[in-house]
Amino acid sequence: MYNFDYTRAGSAEQAAQILTDDEDATLIAGGQTLIPTLKQRLAAPSKLVDISGIDDLRGITREGDRLAIGAMTRHAEVQTSDIVRDAIPGLAELAGLIGDPHVRHRGTLGGSVANNDPAADYPAALLALGATVTTNKREIVADDFFVGLFETALDEGEIVTRVSFPIPKAMAYAKHRNPASRYALAGVCVARLDQGVRVAVIGSGQDGVFRWEAAEQALTADFSTGALDGIEVDPDTLMSDIHGQADYRANLIRVMTLQAVGRLQG
Incomplete structure (x- = not known):
């Protein structure tokens, strides 16, 4: 790894401000993609901004005909959630197919969505269900969110805070x-x-x-x-x-x- 500074953000607003002030800083959530990338020296951020401790970014709720999942919610939490299994059982099954147990207990919905790996599973669910990605700045429908390999519509300093899924038939x-x-x-x-x-x-x-x-x-x-x-x-x-x-x-x-x-x- 290259040398970098580390800071633990207390809120999404604080994390966004750090990213705005330092264009070479990057977020770390579950770290399932970023850590291997750092180990291989394929990335050299000046600072890692850890958002894993922000409670406001976690949680699963049903809001009428939609299912809302916080960005820091782990794959394993989606897999085992009774709320998800009741509302969209297929989404719980998808989460259970991600990686292995280690990845599912560390990786997060927001990290997967923001990284947009072409082989990642969650983007298929977002696009098929017509989900909406909420950030610290705006809402982006899935059809507009994914724009290319490892590319999304996120701007500099923009952080995914949750994803809202319409409950399908x-x-x-x-x-x-x-x-x-x-x-x-x-x-x-x-x-x-x-x-x-x-x-x-x-x-x-x-x-x-x-x-x-x-x-x-x-x-x-x-x-x-x-x-x-x-x-x-x-x-x-x-x-x-x-x-x-x-x-x-x-x-x-x-x-x-x-x-x-x-x-x-x-």
């Missing part, structure tokens, strides 16, 4: 994991909402998480596995690497979508 998530890293080669979240069906894909897109609109239209008209017959993702829009070529990922996306739809049908 049903939601299911399926992913195919790399057997070594456990990251998704393809993950698909299918949500049935009053406005129709939304399908979000992670692990495969050249620009990160994306909506599969052709599948959404077909499933809105006929929610069945048969509705996906003849519908495929264009491989030219997908990534190829040592773990899987684009055409392989295109097939995985279709298979994972069929699995998710099949679970909801069952």
Whole structure:
């Protein structure tokens, strides 16, 4: 690691002010991505601003027809929450598929969302459910929040404080994991909402998480596995690497979508 200063913020406002005053400072929440990055000397922040002790950023509440989860809420808390299991059981199941027990007990919703790793699971849920990301400055709908690989609409000094999910009629998530890293080669979240069906894909897109609109239209008209017959993702829009070529990922996306739809049908 490179040398850096460390400070523990007492509030989101204090953390934001530190980031504004020092453009080389960075936040640390669960540290599941940042710490390995620092160890490999791939990042050299001047200061780490620890927000893990800010109680206002934690918690899970149901607010009418929406589920609100604080940014510092751990994956394991989402996985085991009775509130989440009652409102959006598919979201609890998704949280239980993240990483391993260590990652789930340290990693946070806000950190995952803000980092926007192309293989991260939560972005699929946010995009499929049409969630809203609340920051210390504004609210950003999921369709506008994720803008590219490891890129979001967050401005300098802007901190995710919570995420609000509309409670769907049903939601299911399926992913195919790399057997070594456990990251998704393809993950698909299918949500049935009053406005129709939304399908979000992670692990495969050249620009990160994306909506599969052709599948959404077909499933809105006929929610069945048969509705996906003849519908495929264009491989030219997908990534190829040592773990899987684009055409392989295109097939995985279709298979994972069929699995998710099949679970909801069952």
